[in-house]
Amino acid sequence: MASIPERLSIVSGALTALFFVFIPFELRARHKRGTLTRDSVREMFASASPLIPTLLLGAVTVSFVTGLFLAASRLAITRVPTTALTTVTCLLLCDLLYYVDHRAGHRLRVYWAVSHSVHHSSPQYDQSTALRVSFVDGFLSPWFQVPAVLVGFDPLLVAGCFGVVIAYQQWIHTETIGSLGWLDRVFMTPSNHRVHHSSQPEHLDKNYGGILVIWDRMFGTYARETGAVTYGLTRPIESINPIEVHVAELRRLVADLRRPATLLDKCKLLFLGPEFVPQSWTDAHARRALTKAASESDATSEAAARTT
Secondary structure (H helix, E strand, C coil), rough: CCHHHHHHHHHHHHHHHHHHHHHHHHHHHHHHHCCCCCCHHHHHHHHHHHHHHHHHHHHHHHHHHHHHHHHHHCCCCCCCCCCHHHHHHHHHHCCCCCCCHHHHHHCCCCHHHHHHHHCCCCCCCCCHHHHHHCHHHHHHHHHHHHHHHCCCCCCHHHHHHHHHHHHCCCCCCCCCCCHHHHHHHCCCCHHHHHHCCEEEEEHHCCCCCCEECHHHHHHHHCCCCCCCCEECCCCCCCCCCCHCCCCHHHHHHHHHHHHHCHHHHHHHHHHCCCCCHHHCHHHHHHHHHHHHHHHHHHHHHHHHHHHH
């Protein structure tokens, strides 16, 4: 009989395979709406492009996660036996830790720039968007699961539960499923996750949960879908180049770090949200605007004087 971690791996595989179930329906829906264009198909391929480095580095990523969890296991404060009850408990803990991870991916600009922005950079929302994950994420996200190992859960169980949390999110990247009633109040559903991928101001930094949306309700980051959603970044990358998909936000961060700023402001640029702008930049912008307005006013006055 398969062990519990092995069963969790099977569940993860089945959830991931839902891509092949949903993608035909999405293509058909796009065709009926007249949005299945050459550009939309290219965007889907752009979303799938991060799979290439992810697959190429797959063995390295697995080795890294294995080493990290085994090292953490040696520091565990106790040993929790793997049973049906502890598996559910571990899954809940891993889902909560994923919420923390996901929120950090949005609120720490360095994390956003090197990894998570890749997932949000598509102006489309479909099953291919779920594949749009930076390979860097495989080396950052597992760190947030380490507490589950430190409290005593089997590293294999933690890895299995984490895999389920990630794989669960495959099916929710779709516009073909509307509101699911009471399920929207408990689980991360397509409706809830569409809000998360929205670039509209009222939806930013909302609905971080993996499997459950109750974490968002508990920590004040929940928002309900109320209408049509605009997807992508607040500053679109407007490119389907696979390299640009990966480095667009990182390039913007590096450009900002090269601008004149205090050491404290540079640290804030790295570790505060993407919306942070140093006060010195806004002051300089205001001064330039005032200077420009004054120059235009002087020019207008001079022209008026010439005509009198």
